[in-house]
Amino acid sequence: MFNAILVEKDNEAYSARIAALSDSQLPPGEVLVRVAYSTLNYKDGLAITGKGPVVRSFPMVPGIDFAGTVEASTHPGFAAGDPVVLNGWGVGEQHWGGLAQKARVQGDWLIPLPDGLSLKQTMAVGTAGYTAMLSILALERHGLKPEHGDVLVTGANGGVGSFAIALLAALGYRVVASTGRPQEADYLKRLGAADIIDRSTLAEPGRPLQKERWAAAIDSVGSHTLANVCAGIRADGAVAACGLAQGMDLPTTVAPFILRGVSLLGINSVMRPVAQRKEAWRRLAKDLDTRHLDEMTREIGLADAISAAIDLLKGAVRGRLVVDVNR
Known part of the structure; x- marks a missing residue:
């Protein structure tokens, strides 16, 4: 039993x-x-x-x-x-x-x-860290490099967000963290966030095209947040979308995609081929400061x-x- x-x-x-x-x-x-x-x-x-x-x-x-x-x-x-x-x-x-x-x-x-990780460490990383790494790999395939500019991470206090911040910072990116818990700012900065913004600035309906603020983003929130993130990405930047904490809807327009060439990269962590899984875990073991x-x-x-x-x-x-x- x-x-x-x-x-x-x-x-x-x-x-x-x-x-x-x-x-x-x-x-x-x-x-x-x-x-x-x-x-x-x-x-x-x-x-x-x-x-x-x-x-x-x-x-x-x-x-x-x-x-x-x-x-x-x-x-x-x-x-x-x-x-x-x-x-x-x-x-x-x-x-x-x-x-x-x-x-x-x-x-x-x-x-x-994975070599270099214990059973407990792999579950400390878990699907959240694995999803964060899949998102980073997708942005890297798109051509993202640290010199391109800030990377926004939404849902920063959650599992995916925390790992995305730590991994991006370790890879040399300047990370902006969006959170609804500003009292956790010190925690996010210890992980590597250089700047903190309140999620309320992204959570409500906004203009379809906004000031270019970030070179890329990892979004685990969806809905109006993802729409505003896309609207604020710099020309030819990309957003890795991997969650729906705010909602499944995406109330946006085609403006960021056809006027700035922004790419929306969907991250499906559930049905990935074994080779991609092994690569994500290899990178986690290599890049994550345990x-x-x-x-x-x-x-x-x-x-x-x-x-x-x-x-x-x-x-x-x-x-x-x-x-x-x-x-």
């Missing part, structure tokens, strides 16, 4: 609880993993609370990422004892996920533990994750929550 968060829906009654499950209840898969750590992401918060239509079938074990050790495998790429990491692939939404002491998944969804991880993360136990999900959706969580599923 093992413990897991189990999300259930009976007619209109939605619930999440800690349940004792058996290996036989796990879904089919080639690799059985003894999970060491998972995380609590925004999507996990929606899944646990039912505040968004994240879960596609019931019952469901949430948790869109995990790190652990292979217990049994029929996949040629993995053997018992191998340390592994998983992000995305619909885990925690369509397939039982990582907020559990065990998970059974397809082998092609896993990658080996000394930031202690300040950017807080460890909780599996039993704490349900209440923490509520705080997460309220915007009351700074940085990352690492879940030790064995306590």
